[in-house]
Each structure stands twice: as C-alpha cells, then as structure tokens.
Amino acid sequence: MAIKKFMFVNRKAPYGTVYALESLEVVLIGAAFEQDVSLAFVGDGVYQICKGQSTDGIGMKNFSPTYKALGDYEVTKLYVEKESLEARGLTLDDLMPLVWEDEDDDYAEKPSIRLVSSEELATVFDEQDVVLSF
C-alpha cells in the first residue's frame, strides 16, 4: 500500500470535549498503517501536550501519557504553533518533553516537538497528502 503524508491537526483542549482523545486513537491507527504521520497542535490544541495534567474530579481518563508513546510508533514530528503557545502564556518548558529514539544514531533520544511559526506551519501543511482536523 502506498505511503502518504498524513497530518493530524489538533485544535481543541484535551478535556471538555472528546475530540483530542478520539484524535489520538486515529493517530495510533495511522501509525499502525505505516504512514508518514505528523501532528500539529494549534489553538487550544497546545494544551493537549502540556505537562502535569490531572483529571481528578472530572471523571475523564488522563490520556496524556499516551503522547509519550508516540515515538515508539515512529510518530516523531509534532509541530507546535508558536503563536498559539504565546497567546496562552505558555513556553516549550510547559510542554511534556516528548522524544523519539533514532535507530540510525545509536538510539539517541531526540525531541519530537518542533516549534514553528504559523507561516512555517503553512509550508508543512502544503507538503501533506491528507490533512485530518480535530
């Protein structure tokens, strides 16, 4: 089967609606199909990969640890829109340190998060074959 470039665009906060959780389920299936998968986090979507999430008291599962497993599924390109972070008073330090192991470089841990401007993100979008937005 052909390999296409799939981009999953995460636009919503992790809790309050089910979009983020169900998006992550699609991402994992996309990776299982051995497609070239990228993720983008824009708008409130940047909250999905914030550190220190706790769902105590809201009755929803804290699924944020799943993002740490993405590297093992060879999902290594997580684009975070700089403007969205800044607008929410966040910096890279507020995000989970998501990494992947590079087989070709003695399994060195490399960061998966790529901080990009909206203009740079537009270029990344342009290169995709399939864009699914959540």
Added chain:
Amino acid sequence: MKYSIMVNEGPYTHQASDTALAFCKAALEAEHEIFRVFFYHDGVNNGTRYTVPPQDDRNIQKEWSKLAEAHDIDMVICIAAAQRRGIMDADEAKRQGLDGDNIAPGFRISGLGQLIEGGIIADCQLVFGD
C-alpha cells in the same frame, strides 16, 4: 476525482452532516467518485434508524441511506466511537448482550483503519466537522 469523506458531527446539532451530504450529491452529479464516507465522533449518530425528526424537517439519516443505496457508497461508522454512543448493528448488539440494534440501512460498522485506508486510496480526503 476519487473522494473520501469524513463526517465528525451528529445530525441537526451541527451543519457538518448536511454539508457533507450536499457535497457528496454534487460530487456524484459531476461524475466524481465517493470512495467511502466515514462517520466519527458524534458523526456516528447520523447512522441510527431511530431518527425521527418532525415531519416538516429533513430526515438526514434517510438522506444518507438513500444516497448510499442509489450510488452504492460505502458508509462506515467507527466502532469505537459507535460503542461509546450506543450505535449498534445486530452482531455487535448480540456480542454486547444488548436487546436490539439501531443501525440504519446502508451503514456498516468497522474500525478506524477504514478511515486511514480511505485517505490512502482517495485522491482527496475531506473532513466535515466543527
């Protein structure tokens, strides 16, 4: 052009399903192909035959079923999303020990792999949602 469609919102609450339906009709009229329509999130609620809108309103579920029948379109409801929201076919209802199913004609229940496959096979994948 071969299209694959994703519908992410339920009927009536949101315009997404109506727009997707209108797009599919227009695409077919223009002799394009709809490879698959995949229903996800609350979009799975488009596929219950227990939908009974007031008589002076459109019946979105029936419109989808009619379209599927007329053009032999593959309409897939995501199983994980469907189970959360109580959309069942006969096999699934039996497996879950439930007393009935509610899936509408023309729809079938399957996995998320069908969505990814749609993206791989189609020339263009369109998402209708919020």
